[in-house]
Amino acid sequence: MAVVTGSLVAASFSAVMILPSAAAADDQGPASGKGGKAVEAAPAGVKPTTTLPARISVDNSSRKTAITATVKNEGTKESADIRLLVVGFDGLKVTGVRGCDAVAAKDLPAGSNSAFSCPVGALGAGRSKSYPVEATFDLGRTGKICLPVQSADGKKTFWQQGPVPFGTTNPSPNAPATPLLLGTDNKPVGPGGDQLPKTGAEPDVLPLGAAGAALVAAGAAGVWWSRRRAH
Numbered sequence: 519m520a521v522v523t524g525s526l527v528a529a530s531f532s533a534v535m536i537l538p539s540a541a542a543a544d545d546q547g548p549a550s551g552k553g554g555k556a557v558e559a560a561p562a563g564v565k566p567t568t569t570l571p572a573r574i575s576v577d578n579s580s581r582k583t584a585i586t587a588t589v590k591n592e593g594t595k596e597s598a599d600i601r602l603l604v605v606g607f608d609g610l611k612v613t614g615v616r617g618c619d620a621v622a623a624k625d626l627p628a629g630s631n632s633a634f635s636c637p638v639g640a641l642g643a644g645r646s647k648s649y650p651v652e653a654t655f656d657l658g659r660t661g662k663i664c665l666p667v668q669s670a671d672g673k674k675t676f677w678q679q680g681p682v683p684f685g686t687t688n689p690s691p692n693a694p695a696t697p698l699l700l701g702t703d704n705k706p707v708g709p710g711g712d713q714l715p716k717t718g719a720e721p722d723v724l725p726l727g728a729a730g731a732a733l734v735a736a737g738a739a740g741v742w743w744s745r746r747r748a749h
Contacts, residue, residue, distance in 0.1 A: 563595030610661030
C-alpha cells in the first residue's frame with residue numbers, strides 16, 4: 519500500500535489494494551448525498567457530487583464495516599482529472615479504499631484519524647465511479663466520514679460531503695451487528711448496554727493543522743484542504 523505524503527500535489531497513484539471482506543457490504547440501502555455542498559466553482563458544465571450509503575452495518579465483534587463511496591459528474595461536460603478523498607473522524611476509521619492510497623499521518627486533516635486519496639481521472643458527463651471502503655467503527659464513540667472532491671493537484675475543492683455522521687439512536691450491543699444510519703449521531707453504548715458520553719472532537723470548524731491540511735465541517739464555506747506551506 520502506497521502512502522501519500524507532502525502536499526499531495528501532482529502525486530502518482532498506482533497501488534491497487536485487495537481488501538478483506540467486511541460486514542454488511544450488500545446491505546447499504548439507497549445512496550445519499552446528505553451533508554454535501556458545493557465549495558469552489560467547477561469548470562463550466564462540470565458538476566462533481568458524491569454519495570454514501572443511507573445505512574451501513576457494523577459487526578459487533580470485529581467492529582468492521584463496509585461503505586461504498588461514489589463520485590459523480592452531474593454536469594453536461596467531461597471533467598478534467600479529479601480526485602476523491604475519503605476521510606474518517608472519531609470512532610470511524612478508514613482502513614482501506616480499493617485503488618486508493620493512504621494519506622501519511624502527518625498530512626491528515628486536523629481532527630481526522632485516517633484518509634485515502636483516490637485518483638478518479640477525467641469523469642464524463644453523467645458518469646460515476648464507486649470505491650469500496652473498508653472501515654472500523656467503535657460503537658462506544660461517535661463517528662463521521664468526509665468525501666471532498668478536488669482537482670488532481672489538490673489546489674481546488676469543488677465539492678465536499680461531510681463530515682457527516684453515521685450512527686444509531688437504538689444501539690444493539692448484544693446483537694451480531696448494529697445498523698447505522700447516515701446523518702444520525704451515534705448513541706454510544708458500553709458492553710453492558712450503558713450509554714457513554716460522546717467522545718472525540720466534534721467542532722463545527724476544524725482548525726488548520728500543523729501540516730497545513732484541514733477540512734471545514736458541514737455548513738461552512740471557506741478553506742477546505744489547504745496547500746502545504748512552502749518552507
